Amino acid sequence: xxLRVERMRIILMGMGVVGQAFLELLELEKADLxxxxxxxxVVVAASDSNSMVYNPRGLDVQRLLNHKRSEGTLHGFPDEVxxxxxxxxxxxxxxxxxxxSNFRTGEPGISHLRAALQTGKHVITANKGPLALEMPALVxxxxxxxxxxxxSGTVGGGxxxxxxxxxxxxxxxxxxxxxxxxGTTNYILNRMEDGISFREALREAQEKGxxxxxxSNDVDGWDSAAKLVILxxxxxxxGVTLKDVSVRxxxxxxxxxxxxxxxxxxRLIATADESGLRVQPEEIDRRDPLVVPGALNAVSFIAEIxxxxxxxxxxxxxxxxxxxxxxxxxxLKMYLGGVEPCS
Amino acid sequence: xxLRVERMRIILMGMGVVGQAFLELLELEKADLxxxxxxxxVVVAASDSNSMVYNPRGLDVQRLLNHKRSEGTLHGFPDEVxxxxxxxxxxxxxxxxxxxSNFRTGEPGISHLRAALQTGKHVITANKGPLALEMPALVxxxxxxxxxxxxSGTVGGGxxxxxxxxxxxxxxxxxxxxxxxxGTTNYILNRMEDGISFREALREAQEKGxxxxxxSNDVDGWDSAAKLVILxxxxxxxGVTLKDVSVRxxxxxxxxxxxxxxxxxxRLIATADESGLRVQPEEIDRRDPLVVPGALNAVSFIAEIxxxxxxxxxxxxxxxxxxxxxxxxxxLKMYLGGVEPCS
Numbered sequence: 037x038x039l040r041v042e043r044m045r046i047i048l049m050g051m052g053v054v055g056q057a058f059l060e061l062l063e064l065e066k067a068d069l070x071x072x073x074x075x076x077x078v079v080v081a082a083s084d085s086n087s088m089v090y091n092p093r094g095l096d097v098q099r100l101l102n103h104k105r106s107e108g109t110l111h112g113f114p115d116e117v118x119x120x121x122x123x124x125x126x127x128x129x130x131x132x133x134x135x136x137s138n139f140r141t142g143e144p145g146i147s148h149l150r151a152a153l154q155t156g157k158h159v160i161t162a163n164k165g166p167l168a169l170e171m172p173a174l175v176x177x178x179x180x181x182x183x184x185x186x187x188s189g190t191v192g193g194g195x196x197x198x199x200x201x202x203x204x205x206x207x208x209x210x211x212x213x214x215x216x217x218x219g220t221t222n223y224i225l226n227r228m229e230d231g232i233s234f235r236e237a238l239r240e241a242q243e244k245g246x247x248x249x250x251x252s253n254d255v256d257g258w259d260s261a262a263k264l265v266i267l268x269x270x271x272x273x274x275g276v277t278l279k280d281v282s283v284r285x286x287x288x289x290x291x292x293x294x295x296x297x298x299x300x301x302x303r304l305i306a307t308a309d310e311s312g313l314r315v316q317p318e319e320i321d322r323r324d325p326l327v328v329p330g331a332l333n334a335v336s337f338i339a340e341i342x343x344x345x346x347x348x349x350x351x352x353x354x355x356x357x358x359x360x361x362x363x364x365x366x367x368l369k370m371y372l373g374g375v376e377p378c379s
Numbered sequence: 380x381x382l383r384v385e386r387m388r389i390i391l392m393g394m395g396v397v398g399q400a401f402l403e404l405l406e407l408e409k410a411d412l413x414x415x416x417x418x419x420x421v422v423v424a425a426s427d428s429n430s431m432v433y434n435p436r437g438l439d440v441q442r443l444l445n446h447k448r449s450e451g452t453l454h455g456f457p458d459e460v461x462x463x464x465x466x467x468x469x470x471x472x473x474x475x476x477x478x479x480s481n482f483r484t485g486e487p488g489i490s491h492l493r494a495a496l497q498t499g500k501h502v503i504t505a506n507k508g509p510l511a512l513e514m515p516a517l518v519x520x521x522x523x524x525x526x527x528x529x530x531s532g533t534v535g536g537g538x539x540x541x542x543x544x545x546x547x548x549x550x551x552x553x554x555x556x557x558x559x560x561x562g563t564t565n566y567i568l569n570r571m572e573d574g575i576s577f578r579e580a581l582r583e584a585q586e587k588g589x590x591x592x593x594x595s596n597d598v599d600g601w602d603s604a605a606k607l608v609i610l611x612x613x614x615x616x617x618g619v620t621l622k623d624v625s626v627r628x629x630x631x632x633x634x635x636x637x638x639x640x641x642x643x644x645x646r647l648i649a650t651a652d653e654s655g656l657r658v659q660p661e662e663i664d665r666r667d668p669l670v671v672p673g674a675l676n677a678v679s680f681i682a683e684i685x686x687x688x689x690x691x692x693x694x695x696x697x698x699x700x701x702x703x704x705x706x707x708x709x710x711l712k713m714y715l716g717g718v719e720p721c722s
Contacts, residue, residue, distance in 0.1 A: 061684070072550070193685075203542070203546035204539040207705070207709055208702065325672075325691045327666075329668075341702040342538070342692070342698075342703070345538055347689070348668045348691065349687065
């Protein structure tokens with residue numbers, strides 16, 4: 037089988053944990069990507085929150101990583117540029133967006149997606165904001181332009197929840213979804229099971245780096261709700277956005293001795309079924325497959341014929357999410373090269 | 380997109396629970412299969428343990444099912460034939476083998492596979508025997524002849540454990556596998572956790588139809604070992620057969636109060652890792668994702684980059700296994716028609 041080998045030029049928006057892990061993985065797997073898939077990725081531009089770099093012949097990825105790590109910024113890197121609209125102005129095949137998720141404005145992700153659409157670039161994104169707020173319209177616009185919008189990294193980090201439905205249950209109707217899709221709250225609830233208070237468990241999660249300084253997206257359920265929107269649009273073709281989800285967080289949850297002795301506990305469950313979309317703490321049997329330890333995620337897909345399938349894995353992590361981005365990159369290459377993407 | 384619509388002629392070997400469920404599903408989904416995939420399946424021959432039927436224009440599936448159900452045999456059906464070697468003599472594109480698994484001789488499955496190879500037919504099988512005993516050689520021979528050998532239904536019933544690795548973790552190296560892949564023993568161990576003896580739990584499993592009259596393939600670990608061979612050849616390309624697995628069953632297991640109070644239990648765990656393949660009862664943390672209730676199955680795949688992924692689902696069942704056969708049939712059609720099988 038012959039593969040067309042052409043440079044795939046990448047604009048990387050965001051140089052946080054995930055962005056850096058992605059560049060690292062790209063360096064590590066360079067030879068394999070070329071050999072196995074004829075994929076020759078070249079990062080031509082990158083940005084962090086206050087600087088940007090650009091080199092049409094390709095940035096030196098290892099030096100870029102070293103600079104970012106030692107200086108904490110891209111500022112001062114030899115290829116630094118000022119005042120460019122990278123997504124719009126730089127020639128490239130694909131934009132990889134790993135900027136932070138904002139569930140109110142969707143920015144800066146939404147502007148990146150719009151600019152990519154207008155200038156004919158494919159997008160691989162790990163940013164949940166734009167999809168949570170406008171997924172049905174975005175998917176339609178990308179399809180209409182013949183562009184790919186890939187978002188494996190938005191749900192489940194390296195655990196392929198979305199791919200599981202698309203590739204493993206294809207042909208089957210998914211009648212409902214139930215999942216534990218926020219690792220921070222799952223960690224907190226597991227610790228509360230051990231007898232400590234919500235407040236203490238939250239502080240612990242922050243110390244371990246699971247929870248951010250402002251934990252509200254996690255503990256109030258918004259991160260789960262955003263992922264539920266993406267999952268259920270993808271698996272059940274519901275055409276929903278964040279405003280269609282009824283959301284309640286875990287701030288007032290108590291896990292009592294009595295509950296535990298009855299074999300029950302509480303988890304923050306995201307559900308999509310015939311009565312709609314909701315995220316709420318629910319009492320659940322401790323033997324249920326959705327009851328997973330630590331910061332793990334778990335999603336049950338209920339398929340019409342083959343029943344309930346539950347997939348469990350790490351829900352986040354820079355390296356894991358970078359692996360999802362890489363799988364999307366390979367999928368994009370296979371799509372562009374007209375080669376069978378899955379065997 | 381244009382699909383070539385041609386008859387796909389099927390020889391169905393085996394008319395037990397799975398064979399009947401498959402025919403039912405075929406009738407139910409006929410219109411969808413045609414509309415979505417251009418697939419027009421025609422069952423031209425079928426056999427049960429003591430009779431066979433054949434009609435080159437296609438058997439009447441609904442009447443065949445009714446006859447088998449009311450009479451308990453294919454004997455007496457209008458299209459009954461005598462003394463034919465169906466797989467060898469009947470013209471067809473695919474043989475679907477749902478005969479019982481035999482882990483000593485591999486028969487009758489192995490003869491079906493050889494006859495299919497010699498007469499240029501693709502095979503979809505749910506029979507674990509031939510693969511447990513000769514998988515590396517069989518896979519090579521089918522590849523060599525340009526024929527497909529599909530076996531999603533051999534592991535996990537309708538839960539797509541094999542497809543998960545092939546399609547969702549493609550590109551990642553699987554470094555180890557750990558699984559609970561026999562529903563009968565999992566049911567028994569769950570009941571022993573509730574305080575009843577092995578003997579009582581086994582009797583219960585037999586009453587519920589989980590365990591066969593001769594339960595040794597299940598409780599002595601052979602069924603798990605066969606599935607481990609198939610899983611690990613597929614996911615890790617190990618080139619192993621049943622004789623490479625160290626096997627110990629659950630007959631002498633005890634689950635003590637002390638163990639449970641320490642948060643532990645026992646499960647029959649199948650493992651493939653750098654030190655080889657083994658099936659044995661192991662003490663395990665009750666919060667581990669492999670600890671699942673009832674007759675469920677669970678498999679953890681440990682991937683080099685994205686870590687541990689655990690998939691949980693029903694491990695058996697006629698309807699579920701039939702759904703796996705159907706997915707293989709669609710995959711075969713896509714392969715033959717040159718159409719993208721997964722999107």
